[in-house]
Structures are given as structure tokens and as C-alpha cells.
Amino acid sequence: MSTTQNLLVELFVEELPPKALKKLGESFAQLIETALRAQGLVAEGAVATSFASPRRLGLHLTQVLEQAPEKALRIKLMPVAVGLAADGQPSPALLKKLAASGLAADTPLERALDGKAEALFANTVQPGASLAQGLQQALDEMLKALPIPKVMSYQLADGWSNVHFVRPAHSLIALHGDTVVPVSLLGLQSGRHTQGHRFEAAEPRLEIEHADHYAEALRTRGAVIASFVERRAELQRQLQAAGAKLGLKPIDDEALLDEVTALVERPNVLHCQFEKEFLEVPQECLILTMKANQKYFPLLDVSKGNEGKLTQHFLVVSNIAPADASAVIQGNERVVRPRLADAKFFYDQDRKKKLADRVPGLAKVVYHGKLGSQGERAERVRAIAHAIVNQLRMATVPYTVEARDEFEVLDSKVQQAAQLAKADLLTDMVGEFPELQGIMGGYYARHEGLRDGVAIAIEDHYKPRFAGDALPRNHTGTVLALADKLETLVGLFGIGQLPSGDKDPFALRRHALGVIRILMEKNLPLSLPALVQAGVAAFPDGMLTHATVQDDLLHFAYERLTGALRDQGYSAQEVDAVIALRPTQWGDIPKRLAAVRAFAALPEAPALAAANKRVGNILKKSEEAPVALNAALLQEAAEQQLAAALQAATAQADPLFEQGDFTGSLRALAALKAPVDAFFDAVMVNAEDLAVRANRLALLRSLQQAMNRVAELARLAQ
Numbered sequence: 001m002s003t004t005q006n007l008l009v010e011l012f013v014e015e016l017p018p019k020a021l022k023k024l025g026e027s028f029a030q031l032i033e034t035a036l037r038a039q040g041l042v043a044e045g046a047v048a049t050s051f052a053s054p055r056r057l058g059l060h061l062t063q064v065l066e067q068a069p070e071k072a073l074r075i076k077l078m079p080v081a082v083g084l085a086a087d088g089q090p091s092p093a094l095l096k097k098l099a100a101s102g103l104a105a106d107t108p109l110e111r112a113l114d115g116k117a118e119a120l121f122a123n124t125v126q127p128g129a130s131l132a133q134g135l136q137q138a139l140d141e142m143l144k145a146l147p148i149p150k151v152m153s154y155q156l157a158d159g160w161s162n163v164h165f166v167r168p169a170h171s172l173i174a175l176h177g178d179t180v181v182p183v184s185l186l187g188l189q190s191g192r193h194t195q196g197h198r199f200e201a202a203e204p205r206l207e208i209e210h211a212d213h214y215a216e217a218l219r220t221r222g223a224v225i226a227s228f229v230e231r232r233a234e235l236q237r238q239l240q241a242a243g244a245k246l247g248l249k250p251i252d253d254e255a256l257l258d259e260v261t262a263l264v265e266r267p268n269v270l271h272c273q274f275e276k277e278f279l280e281v282p283q284e285c286l287i288l289t290m291k292a293n294q295k296y297f298p299l300l301d302v303s304k305g306n307e308g309k310l311t312q313h314f315l316v317v318s319n320i321a322p323a324d325a326s327a328v329i330q331g332n333e334r335v336v337r338p339r340l341a342d343a344k345f346f347y348d349q350d351r352k353k354k355l356a357d358r359v360p361g362l363a364k365v366v367y368h369g370k371l372g373s374q375g376e377r378a379e380r381v382r383a384i385a386h387a388i389v390n391q392l393r394m395a396t397v398p399y400t401v402e403a404r405d406e407f408e409v410l411d412s413k414v415q416q417a418a419q420l421a422k423a424d425l426l427t428d429m430v431g432e433f434p435e436l437q438g439i440m441g442g443y444y445a446r447h448e449g450l451r452d453g454v455a456i457a458i459e460d461h462y463k464p465r466f467a468g469d470a471l472p473r474n475h476t477g478t479v480l481a482l483a484d485k486l487e488t489l490v491g492l493f494g495i496g497q498l499p500s501g502d503k504d505p506f507a508l509r510r511h512a513l514g515v516i517r518i519l520m521e522k523n524l525p526l527s528l529p530a531l532v533q534a535g536v537a538a539f540p541d542g543m544l545t546h547a548t549v550q551d552d553l554l555h556f557a558y559e560r561l562t563g564a565l566r567d568q569g570y571s572a573q574e575v576d577a578v579i580a581l582r583p584t585q586w587g588d589i590p591k592r593l594a595a596v597r598a599f600a601a602l603p604e605a606p607a608l609a610a611a612n613k614r615v616g617n618i619l620k621k622s623e624e625a626p627v628a629l630n631a632a633l634l635q636e637a638a639e640q641q642l643a644a645a646l647q648a649a650t651a652q653a654d655p656l657f658e659q660g661d662f663t664g665s666l667r668a669l670a671a672l673k674a675p676v677d678a679f680f681d682a683v684m685v686n687a688e689d690l691a692v693r694a695n696r697l698a699l700l701r702s703l704q705q706a707m708n709r710v711a712e713l714a715r716l717a718q
Contacts (some may be wrong), residue, residue, distance in 0.1 A: 002063055004043050005177030008059035008211035012171040012194050020149045021262035025052020026226050029059040031145050035138035039129050040068035051226040053265050068128025077120040136183045156187040175211040175567040196222020197265050224265040232261040238269035241316050248299040259294050260317050268321040272311045278340040282443050283310035285343045288433050351447050355423040370495045374422050380538040382418040385483035385533035395525035413476040417457040438462040438527040464514050485511045490535035493553045494544030498654045512560040517578045519586040527584040577715035595662035596711045604673040612707050613714035617699045624694045638682040645675040650706045662710045
């Protein structure tokens with residue numbers, strides 16, 4: 001039996017792109033491991049560890065075999081009638097097939113049925129691949145499948161050959177225990193040597209004696225933490241410790257943490273600070289410039305009343321650890337100062353011009369070649385927002401004088417916020433940092449003394465910007481955010497820019513999920529079809545060229561809603577039962593789902609769901625025109641009892657439904673189980689008397705309507 005040893009593979013390269021390093025490291029290790037396992041070269045219970053630092057990709061894999069075990073193969077050759085001549089000797093076709101399969105002409109053959117005809121089979125043993133063969137194949141497959149963001153072409157040392165990889169590679173390690181596995185990759189032959197830290201390694205060239213010594217050798221002699229996971233954890237530990245020492249908290253940013261981990265081989269966190277005068281600039285600007293441009297970690301106040309407030313302190317992550325770090329600290333402080341000064345300059349300059357004075361300039365900013373300018377877009381958002389306020393007004397019962405005044409004030413605020421919401425696109429700050437659009441508009445609105453509700457709405461109208469983001473904080477912002485997302489969805493659907501597959505260049509799925517969250521979590525009494533219709537009405541005639549924009553957008557929205565609800569933990573049956581009715585007011589959907597879940601837990605639920613499904617099937621097959629229920633035609637006792645029970649149950653369930661008590665409404669229908677069971681046991685629906693048949697169908701139709709007001713309960717049937 002082949003012996004097992006642990007395997008090490010390392011590809012040493014020039015500095016890898018930091019934003020791609022984590023994925024490259026994981027894929028490098030996974031692809032090689034998967035290929036080796038497929039060849040039978042990895043024992044059960046083997047453990048893989050990936051390595052990824054700025055200058056290396058690696059894999060440590062335990063229990064790797066020197067030679068894969070043999071495999072018994074049964075090869076189908078051809079039908080007996082083709083393979084054997086009349087005298088039973090192999091035909092030329094069979095001999096050719098045997099040779100092509102690497103089998104001798106006298107290989108014993110087996111005759112067996114293959115379908116209706118008899119065929120010839122050869123039973124043979126395939127020798128297992130050696131580790132050198134298997135690893136070479138794994139490396140070749142890895143190279144083809146590695147998710148490289150942008151491929152480089154570079155020349156090898158021979159001066160003639162070109163290879164393609166993410167960065168030039170300089171050495172390859174392949175060790176099985178302490179033995180070098182002879183493989184090649186990117187013009188490199190495998191060996192046992194690598195390099196450590198550019199400046200702090202104890203030795204310029206490290207010899208790895210055994211596969212299991214790799215990580216420790218790099219750590220002690222190479223000054224490198226090779227594991228991405230370990231290096232990230234060490235970085236996070238140092239950041240927390242440095243912040244705690246100052247009584248402050250480093251900003252939470254997983255993407256920044258990953259990127260900085262990919263920039264250093266051994267992190268060394270240092271404390272720096274900038275002048276307090278820069279804190280007059282909105283902290284979002286300072287935080288963004290420090291994170292995006294310098295990869296620094298701003299420190300936030302954690303004291304009561306100041307939680308989350310930016311301080312003048314920040315942390316930098318150095319790739320070197322000198323005995324005296326003052327020069328590194330001063331250098332970083334000197335570098336960040338011009339960035340913060342630029343932000344302060346932009347902020348001061350922007351405040352010299354009012355948002356309203358910038359609005360005319362939006363007419364010169366192209367939004368989309370087929371949808372006009374940002375100025376035209378702002379007017380469409382205003383129109384949609386006005387329609388939303390009107391829909392809210394119409395849904396308010398009772399509509400009092402006080403309610404009328406509140407809606408007039410709301411409409412005034414919404415119109416002002418909609419007019420100014422895009423004006424910050426023309427500011428220097430947003431020009432430098434597009435991520436701050438909306439946020440800066442809110443700051444500038446407050447500076448101008450605009451109503452706080454308007455300023456908050458301007459700041460919040462892009463929310464939610466991503467999954468888990470906060471919703472708009474006030475009514476004005478909620479209406480404006482809905483209008484903005486609807487304008488985007490209707491406009492782009494209207495010119496045929498629908499998402500397809502994994503392509504969604506305009507983030508329409510995110511916009512749809514934003515609409516879903518606002519309608520549901522704010523519990524707004526708004527009809528989605530009416531909202532879409534208001535969105536379509538805001539566009540000039542002829543601009544929307546996609547003929548089925550409303551139907552396509554509603555279908556898209558319900559698909560997103562279905563996925564979002566399942567992601568929240570509702571079962572497919574629960575979601576399908578509610579969505580099957582295509583509810584127009586999405587604010588009710590959480591209550592409908594809760595009612596369905598409560599109903600499904602009742603002992604009567606399975607029988608009623610099955611009965612509902614049966615009723616639906618009967619009604620689908622019936623060809624009779626619908627008629628009103630006639631009590632005089634109820635002949636059988638079971639149908640009379642069902643009609644009476646249905647009347648009593650709906651008398652209790654309907655008022656609860658109108659009050660929004662969906663759980664109580666469905667619970668009231670549980671009393672129908674016994675009379676429904678009795679009806680199907682004793683009554684023949686398709687009676688010969690056509691009037692009686694139509695009347696029984698009318699009874700079932702009334703039953704179905706009563707049971708399906710909250711959800712289509714047949715969807716709960718197994």
C-alpha cells in the first residue's frame with residue numbers, strides 16, 4: 001500500500017493585487033486539492049490549509065499518497081454481432097477497439113446484455129497515478145481555472161518564451177514530506193526554496209526541509225505570516241488592542257480589513273493623529289479619504305453621548321517593524337494631511353453655493369442616453385413622489401382636516417427635497433467621492449438652514465443602499481426614496497434594460513429589494529401596481545419603448561420578494577401560499593405569513609389545505625358558468641351543514657380580515673374541517689341535475705373564496 005505524507009505546494013510571485021488575494025489564495029488551494037482527490041491521491045480525513053500573502057499562494061494538504069490505488073474498470077467495447085465473426089473470432093473492428101483502449105488482443109472478454117442486445121465488455125485494472133503525475137495535472141487544471149482578475153504576459157529567463165499569469169512567478173515548491181515532487185509550472189521547476197519578507201527576513205533565501213515546517217519557517221526565519229486567516233486575525237487583534245489603549249474603537253470595515261491583510265506580510269499597527277481643525281469637515285468625508293486612499297483605520301469615540309464620532313486619531317498598518325517607528329508614524333501623518341486638506345477645501349468651497357442654485361446645472365448632466373438628464377430625472381422623481389403622497393392620503397381613513405394639513409405639509413417637504421436631492425452631484429466633494437452623494441446634500445441643506453426633515457430626506461433618499469442598510473428615517477425621506485427607486489426601475493425597464501442571469505449593471509435587483517424593504521418594514525398602505533403605474537405616468541410619451549414594462553417590472557418585483565422572504569427564513573410553502581394571491585399591499589405580507597405559519601400549526605390545517613386543493617381542481621375542470629348559491633337547491637344534509645358552517649365561519653372570519661387580524665381570520669376557518677370532510681364523503685358534486693351541480697359548484701366556489709383571502713391554502717398541501 002502506498003505511504004502517505006503531507007504535501008506542500010507554494011508558488012512565489014511578485015506582489016499580487018490586494019483586492020483579489022483572498023479569493024486567489026482560497027481558489028489556488030481548493031483547485032489543487034479537488035484535482036488530487038479526484039485522482040485518488042488524498043486519503044480520507046485529509047485536511048487542507050491554504051496560504052496567501054502578498055507574494056505567495058500555497059497549500060498544505062495532509063495524508064497525500066505517493067501512488068493512487070488501482071481502479072477496476074469495466075469497459076464496454078461494442079455489440080457482439082459487430083465484435084465477433086461467425087466463427088467466434090474477434091473481428092477487425094474489435095481488435096482496433098481493443099488497441100485504442102490500450103488492451104491486448106487476447107484480453108478476456110465478457111458477454112452481457114446491454115439493453116435488448118448483447119455486448120462485449122472488458123474487465124481490466126487501471127494503475128493509479130503517481131503523485132508527480134497527479135500533481136502536475138492538478139497544477140495545470142488550477143492554472144486554467146484560477147479566478148485571475150487581469151492576466152499579465154511576461155517573458156521567461158530564456159528570453160523567448162512568454163507565459164501568462166496574474167503576476168510574474170519566481171519559484172515553485174512541491175514537497176511530499178521531505179521529498180521534492182518533480183513538477184513544473186509557468187516555466188519553473190519545483191524545488192524547496194522560497195523567500196521571506198523583503199526587508200526583515202533573517203535569511204534572503206529560505207530552504208524548506210519538510211512540508212510541515214513551511215509555516216513556522218516563514219514565521220521565524222522569513223518574518224512572514226503565510227496564512228491569510230492567521231494574518232487577518234493578528235491584524236484585527238492589534239487594531240483592537242491599539243484602540244483600547246486610547247479608549248477608542250477602530251472603524252468596522254471587513255473589506256478594508258481584507259485588503260490591508262493582503263498588503264502586508266506581517267502587520268505592525270501604529271498610532272497616528274491629525275490636526276483637530278480637520279474635524280470640522282463631515283466625518284464621512286474624512287473617513288472615506290482615509291480608508292479609500294490611504295488604507296488607514298480611523299478611530300471612533302466610544303464615550304457616552306459621542307458613540308461613533310470620529311476622533312483625530314487613526315491607525316496605520318506597516319509592513320515593517322523598526323525599533324524606532326517614529327519616522328513611519330510621521331511619514332503617514334504627513335501623507336494624510338494633504339488629503340484631509342483637500343476634503344476641507346472642497347467642503348468650504350461647496351458651501352459657498354446653495355443647492356437650489358445648482359439645480360439648473362443638472363440639465364447638463366446626462367443620466368442615461370435614452371432617459372435624458374439628471375434634471376429631467378429629478379422632475380420625474382418629484383412627480384412620482386407627489387403621486388405617492390396622494391396614494392397615502394387616499395388610504396388614510398378617516399380623512400380629517402388635521403390629516404389633510406399633515407399631507408399638505410408632507411407634500412411640500414417632499415417636493416422641496418426631490419428638487420434638491422440630486423444637486424450635490426455638482427459639488428466638488430461628491431465629484432471627488434461619488435460614494436458621498438446624498439450624504440453631502442444633507443450636510444449642505446443643514447448649512448443653508450433648510451428644514452431638518454428636508455435635509456434628512458436628501459441624505460436618506462438613496463437608502464437602503466445595500467443589504468442590511470438602514471431605511472430612511474422620516475416620512476419625507478421614505479416617500480423620496482421610494483420615488484427615486486421607482487423612477488430608476490421604471491425607466492430602465494422601460495427602455496429594455498432588464499437584468500439577465502448574473503448581469504445587472506444598473507443594480508436593479510438592489511433597487512427592487514429596497515422598494516420591498518420600505519413597503520414591508522414601514523408597513524405602508526400602498527399598492528405596488530399603483531406605484532408602478534405612477535412611475536410610468538411620470539415619463540413623457542414615447543420615452544418608454546418597452547411595451548410590457550409594467551407587467552415585466554411587477555413580475556420582477558414579485559420574484560425578488562419571493563427570494564427575499566425565503567432568505568428571511570420562511571418556508572417555500574408559506575411564501576408560495578401568500579405570493580400566489582399577488583397581494584398588492586406589501587405592508588400586509590409579514591402579517592399574512594405569520595397567519596399562514598400559525599394556521600399550518602393547527603391540527604385541522606393539513607385536511608383543510610388538501611380539501612382546498614381538491615376544490616381548486618374541481619373548479620378548474622368544471623365548464624358550468626358560475627351561478628349564485630341557492631339555498632333551496634341544497635338537497636343533501638352534508639351540503640346544507642357545510643353551507644351553514646361556512647356562513648357562520650365567514651361571519652366571524654371576515655371582520656377579522658378587514659381589521660388586519662389575518663391570524664384570527666384563518667383560525668376561525670378551522671371550524672370548517674368537519675363539515676368539509678362530511679361534504680366530500682357524502683355529496684356527489686357532479687350531480688346529473690345540472691341546476692344542483694351548478695349550485696354545489698357555487699358552494700365550493702364560496703368555500704374557496706373564504707379560505708383564500710389571506711393566502712392560497714392549497715399551497716400548504718403536501
